[in-house]
Amino acid sequence: MNNRIIxxxxxxxxxxxxxxxxxxxxxxxxxNLFDTVYEDTKMGADSWEKAExxxxxxxxxxxxxxxxxxQEDVDVIFAGDLLNQCTGSSFGIKDFxxxxxxxxxxxxxxxxxxxxxxxxxDSGYCNxxxxxxxxxxxxxxxxxxxxxxxxxxxxxxAQWTVTGAGSAVVSKTAHQSAPKIEKIAIGKICDLGITxxxxxxxxxxxxxVKIEP
Numbered sequence: 001m002n003n004r005i006i007x008x009x010x011x012x013x014x015x016x017x018x019x020x021x022x023x024x025x026x027x028x029x030x031x032n033l034f035d036t037v038y039e040d041t042k043m044g045a046d047s048w049e050k051a052e053x054x055x056x057x058x059x060x061x062x063x064x065x066x067x068x069x070x071q072e073d074v075d076v077i078f079a080g081d082l083l084n085q086c087t088g089s090s091f092g093i094k095d096f097x098x099x100x101x102x103x104x105x106x107x108x109x110x111x112x113x114x115x116x117x118x119x120x121x122d123s124g125y126c127n128x129x130x131x132x133x134x135x136x137x138x139x140x141x142x143x144x145x146x147x148x149x150x151x152x153x154x155x156x157x158a159q160w161t162v163t164g165a166g167s168a169v170v171s172k173t174a175h176q177s178a179p180k181i182e183k184i185a186i187g188k189i190c191d192l193g194i195t196x197x198x199x200x201x202x203x204x205x206x207x208x209v210k211i212e213p
Contacts, residue, residue, distance in 0.1 A: 004185060008119070011122070012171065013172075013179065014178055014181070016168070017166070018059050018066060019164065020035055020055055020059045020062065020166075021164035022163030022164060024137075035062050041136075049083065050091070051138075052088040053089075053092035053134075055164060056132060057092040057093065057096075059132060060077070062167075064130075067169045067171075069128070074128050075099065076117075077093055077099070077129070077132065078101050078114075078116040078130070078132075079101075079167075080104045080113065082109075083143055086102040088139065089102065092165075108187065110166055113132060118184060121170050127172050128169060128170070130169055131168050131170060133165065135163070136161070137160060137161045137163045145198065157196065157201070159198075159199075
């Protein structure tokens with residue numbers, strides 16, 4: 001490790017990936033990049049949290065299908081979400097029967113999961129690892145602000161948490177043209193003391209302007 005940069009000797013590859021999203025996300029410019037779009041934000045479940053678990057599960061299932069993999073081919077899953085004790089990912093993953101390491105990095109969870117999956121494959125501890133994350137606007141509002149049923153007004157500075165999930169399969173063996181993970185940069189905590197829970201953009205902005213070459 002040199003100046004927080006980890007160079008991976010074997011350059012593991014991203015064998016396959018998937019992204020699933022809700023109705024609102026499909027109205028944006030990335031609509032044609034999603035594997036699946038769900039018109040029902042509850043996906044037939046009886047809670048937002050259960051809906052998020054289904055998003056997480058389907059993102060992983062889709063990535064495995066696109067990579068022509070079975071559940072038994074995966075050595076470990078690194079995944080997380082925005083909820084307490086990673087409940088969204090835990091309940092979405094439990095039926096796979098694959099070893100699972102919960103990861104919490106808030107908005108960096110997907111990048112952090114990819115880092116851990118890549119290091120595990122590069123080091124030889126496993127052959128195939130899955131990195132995944134999920135979020136749901138409604139479950140996140142309950143977690144960080146107030147339940148939607150409360151009827152509180154959102155200020156102009158408030159962001160809209162994504163309803164969706166993404167996953168990637170990291171493997172030693174993949175097509176030669178598959179994306180390679182060559183280096184990993186471990187982030188630093190940058191806190192300017194932003195206390196407005198509705199303004200996550202301001203809380204994250206210092207990281208963007210302090211990125212080092």
